[in-house]
Amino acid sequence: MAISHAYPNKNSRNPYAQTSPEPVMLPSVVSYIDILGYREMAMKAEHAKQEQEFLRNIRRAFSEGQKMLKGDFGPKIGAKDRYVIKAFTDNIVFGYPINPIQGLGDAEVELGSAFEMLSLFQHWMANEGFFIRGAISIGDVYIDDTVVVGKGFTEAYNGEALLARDPRIILTDSAVEAVKKHLEYYTDQARAPQSRDLYRDSDGQLFLNYLESVLIAEEDHGPFYEELEKHKQMVEERLDEFTTRPPIWSKYLWVANYHNFFCSQYPKYFNGSHMVDLTKLQLRPSTIV
Numbered sequence: 610m611a612i613s614h615a616y617p618n619k620n621s622r623n624p625y626a627q628t629s630p631e632p633v634m635l636p637s638v639v640s641y642i643d644i645l646g647y648r649e650m651a652m653k654a655e656h657a658k659q660e661q662e663f664l665r666n667i668r669r670a671f672s673e674g675q676k677m678l679k680g681d682f683g684p685k686i687g688a689k690d691r692y693v694i695k696a697f698t699d700n701i702v703f704g705y706p707i708n709p710i711q712g713l714g715d716a717e718v719e720l721g722s723a724f725e726m727l728s729l730f731q732h733w734m735a736n737e738g739f740f741i742r743g744a745i746s747i748g749d750v751y752i753d754d755t756v757v758v759g760k761g762f763t764e765a766y767n768g769e770a771l772l773a774r775d776p777r778i779i780l781t782d783s784a785v786e787a788v789k790k791h792l793e794y795y796t797d798q799a800r801a802p803q804s805r806d807l808y809r810d811s812d813g814q815l816f817l818n819y820l821e822s823v824l825i826a827e828e829d830h831g832p833f834y835e836e837l838e839k840h841k842q843m844v845e846e847r848l849d850e851f852t853t854r855p856p857i858w859s860k861y862l863w864v865a866n867y868h869n870f871f872c873s874q875y876p877k878y879f880n881g882s883h884m885v886d887l888t889k890l891q892l893r894p895s896t897i898v
Contacts, residue, residue, distance in 0.1 A: 622690045624706045625752050632756075634749040638719045638784075639761035640703040640727060641769050642743025644734070645776050646857060647699035670737040671696070677729040678703060691722075693752050701743075702762065703727070704752040716747055717791045720784065724806040724817060727778060731819040736839040740776035740847075740864065744768025745817070747783040775863040777816040780807070785815055808870070820871040824878075832878045844868055844885055862890065 627633050654663035678694050678701070692705035703726075705719045723745065731741045746768060748761030761783075768781040780788065788803050795801040808818045820840065823833045844865050851858040865885040872879035 623693050623753055624690055625693060625704065625750075632751050632753070634751040634759045635706040636716075636748070637707060637750045637759075637761050638703075638705040638716055638723045638745065638747055639750050639759075639765045640701075640723060640743055640745045640778065641762065641765040642701050642703070642727075642731075642741050642778060643769065644699040645740045645742050645860060647739075649857075666737070667739070670734055670739055674730045674733045674737075675701075677733060678726050695752055695754075695757055702752060702757050702765075704750050704757075704761075707747075715790065716787050717794075720745075720747075720787060720791070721802060721806070724803075725822075725825075728806070728817055728819040728822045729825075731778060731817065732822045732836065732840065735776070735819070735864075736836060736843055738843055738847075740861075741778065742769060742773045742776050743778040744773055744781050745778060745784045746781040747787050772814060775860050777810070777814075777863075777867070778819070779810075779817075780815040788815065808867075818871065820868065824875070832875075834883075837872075837879075837883060841868060841883065841885055848885075848890065865890070 625632070625635060627635075651663065654660050675694060675696065692703065695702040695704075703723065705723055707714060707716045707719050727743075727745070734741050744765045744767075746761050746764035748759060748764055750757070750759030750761035752762075764781045764783060768779055772781070773779050788807065792798045792801055792803055798804060805821050806818055807815050809815055820837065823837045826833070844861055847861040848858065848865065851861060865887060869884040869887065872883050
């Protein structure tokens, strides 16, 4: 017996809910991210009988953090949202359809917006003790309450699983190629917004410079020093906590190095007092007596 589906709901704010009778994948900026060490944190809370406190903390952090991803800072405008967020526990999928009319239809606008929102989210979560790992891609995708499917999602998912490694959101090949194209629009590429949004890691990966969010109001307000200090303190706490667990400890050492590199790029604002003291973390052998 044939089953008739009223699909999709034309009243949905989901930008992937089109007027066609079947779901259609759209060219999009896609990000797949998860929380580093979520399982270990949950198990630690269970063993310490602090499940309720952990639930309260993770729920609050995610609820506030997702407002930054969803842009929940004011009234909704228009019949559709510009992007969609699908979240489950420690995993988030972010899809932002590329507007073929806006700009050149080459995803520069959508990538720039994604960089800003993901940076705010990643910094917020880190300051709450939840460090993020993920990937950003560009490709066809479809996202609704039931499914997430498409090349864009697969590439972002594989990027997070195989390339991200540390608490960083990396760009997959498709996103890197787009950024290279966008940089060609600028005579002085050092002044292009992408040069502040992204850093290149020692392994060649481009990753999101989320600490740039402390300078989001640089001209009017100056740096948000309190937020940078929270980040420093949280990194130091994690380094102390995981001293005896090298595989995890090394990931927070990566964050410490990133934090210090960021500070070093703005000597007019930041000095040694804003940096993580790495001298005590240098790996040196010593005698046992």
